[in-house]
Amino acid sequence: MSEPATNTERAASSAAPTVVVAGGGTAGHIEPALALADAVMRLRPDARVVALGTERGLENTLVPARGYPLELIPPVPMPRKPTPDLLRLPLRVRDSVRRTREVLDRVGADVVVGFGGYVALPAYLAARGRVPIVVHEANKRPGLANKVGARFAEQVAVAAPGTPLAGARVVGIPLRRSITTLDRAALRAEAREFFGLDPEAPTLLAFGGSQGARSINTAVSAAAGDFAAAGVGVLHAHGPKNTVVVQEFPGRPAYVPVPYLDRMDLAYAAADVVLCRSGAMTAAEVSAVGLPAIFVPLPHGNGEQGVNAEPAIGAGAGIVIDDADLTASSIRDLVLPLVTDAGRVKTMGAAAVGLGHREADEVLAGIVLDAVAADRAAGRTAGRRGAGHE
Structure with a gap:
């Protein structure tokens, strides 16, 4: 060539x-x-x-x-x-x-x-x-x-x-250049303030693609009390056609539900860990910005979402939860221990950097x-x- x-x-x-x-x-x-x-x-x-x-x-x-x-x-x-x-x-x-x-x-x-x-x-x-x-x-x-x-x-x-x-x-x-040039640490305070999130608490970003995902919405919102008890903040994009009702826990890190994320750069900057589908675009973005990922592959199609997650998993930058296994219980057992382990978050984030182009x-x-x-x-x-x- x-x-x-x-x-x-x-x-x-x-x-x-x-x-x-x-x-x-x-x-x-x-x-x-x-x-x-x-x-x-x-x-x-x-x-x-x-x-x-x-x-x-x-x-x-x-x-x-x-x-x-x-x-x-x-x-x-x-x-x-x-x-x-x-x-x-x-x-x-x-x-x-x-x-x-x-x-x-x-x-x-x-x-x-x-x-x-x-x-x-x-x-x-x-x-x-x-x-x-x-x-x-x-x-x-x-x-x-x-x-x-x-x-x-x-x-x-x-x-x-x-x-x-x-x-x-x-x-x-x-x-987008706003993703590939993103300095998450420099934007963290601005991003947390933009979404109304706790400035210091470990924070999970949860989303299911541009239209949301019922399984992610159901499991993550059902675990709101567990997040609050563990001192974890949540930014949850549930999709413009869906609603998520979440109980408030005064004095605990905010659980912030939003229909859609117009500023994905700020969403990534606000987060410590992301729980998401593993579409090709999403998998590439979370790796590019250095976020540890909990992938929940879409259980339909030709299985490409499971394949998309493999590089991050192989590098130690992500884990997978099958859609059928995503429940409030698995959030407590798998997600919370990761989000609250600062050392593990740092190691997985470093592994993500360099995976993409x-x-x-x-x-x-x-x-x-x-x-x-x-x-x-x-x-x-x-x-x-x-x-x-x-």
């Missing part, structure tokens, strides 16, 4: 590029796409980044908040079992691809970068043979969309070694911009642009 072009060489490669990112649906798909978008803009401030999404996805909130334009396309959900939807799938794919192609032409796409999920599949099919495709797979067990996209992508990037996609380059997961965002941005430059050098995209290129 040739060496990546330098920033100067990229800047000299003619017109400003338009990069289309396809990572809608869940935060696990959207956040890496936005981290990549930010890195592209740092390397090429004259670039334009456009995000693809659907009308129901979290991207409708997250993408505009980061300052990027969002183009909506019909999703293509893949049924897991034989259903009437399976018979309608070819027509749905054809319609979504047609409408996605219209977007790519209108914005003048130079490259499509997909991160998997419902939005990525039509994006790959619409871009095939027209503009370069770069695929990023965060999980060690790829989803269907990325398996398809990788077959005709110019470049395939993955988060972990051993991911079964041909020709893949290991780059890690693109993370802190420069993954700019490495992937370099791959994307190189794909544009190579395509232009070959003259393949000349004359195939819509109104997006003046």
Whole structure:
């Protein structure tokens, strides 16, 4: 593989590029796409980044908040079992691809970068043979969309070694700079004050992804009295569609329930230990910031969340509790002894540091911009642009 072009060489490669990112649906798909978008803009401030999404996805909130334009396309959900939807799938794919192609032409796409999920599949099919495709797979067990996209992508990037996609380059997961540059110790006091947490008490951060998790909500809230008795504070993000009722214990460290964490950097800075799912994005973030983790893998899908937790567990930076075993009792037996053991917390936190790829965002941005430059050098995209290129 040739060496990546330098920033100067990229800047000299003619017109400003338009990069289309396809990572809608869940935060696990959207956040890496936005981290990549930010890195592209740092390397090429004259670039334009456009995000693809659907009308129901979290991207409708997250993408505009980061300052990027969002183009909506019909999703293509893949049924897991034989259903009437399976018979309608070819027509749905054809319609979504047609409408996605219209977007790519209108914005003048130079490259499509997909991160998997419902939005990525039509994006790959619409871009095939027209503009370069770069695929990023965060999980060690790829989803269907990325398996398809990788077959005709110019470049395939993955988060972990051993991911079964041909020709893949290991780059890690693109993370926000507010996470990769986070100084937890320096922000600790500000973060505790921001959330109304005890400034000195050992503190657990509990969350179940962007939508929350019923098992985590039930077990952690049921152990509120145990946390109070042990002198442990709790920051619990329960999901915007869920509620958690927690008894107050005057004179004890606060248990703070919140629907959603807009400031994950402050949440990580406030915490000593995190209890969470082990989605690829979450596992990468908690390792990047050096937090000991208690992972509760989602018990559905193809088992990728259990696989995602393995590097942290192997390094001594995390432990696992199966979803079916997560109860108030297991909180008392496994979680509280960890949170209240300062020496163990310090050792596990040190083990977490260095597990991830802190420069993954700019490495992937370099791959994307190189794909544009190579395509232009070959003259393949000349004359195939819509109104997006003046």
